[in-house]
Amino acid sequence: MVRIVLTPTAAAWLDIPALAAVSDQLILTRPRGPDEPRAAPADAIVVVPAAFNTLNK
Numbered sequence: 001m002v003r004i005v006l007t008p009t010a011a012a013w014l015d016i017p018a019l020a021a022v023s024d025q026l027i028l029t030r031p032r033g034p035d036e037p038r039a040a041p042a043d044a045i046v047v048v049p050a051a052f053n054t055l056n057k
Contacts, residue, residue: 003042
């Protein structure tokens with residue numbers, strides 16, 4: 001399973017319907033509210049682009 005999570009800025013740049021079609025999953029573009037269910041776990045996590053500071057956190 002591929003789960004795509006975008007920041008609001010990235011969501012403005014990318015074609016969300018195309019990403020949803022490729023991944024067959026809902027694209028997450030905002031933080032989950034406390035009353036919303038958690039997303040299913042993913043098999044892997046990829047952070048792109050990942051600056052040196054991001055990797056060290």
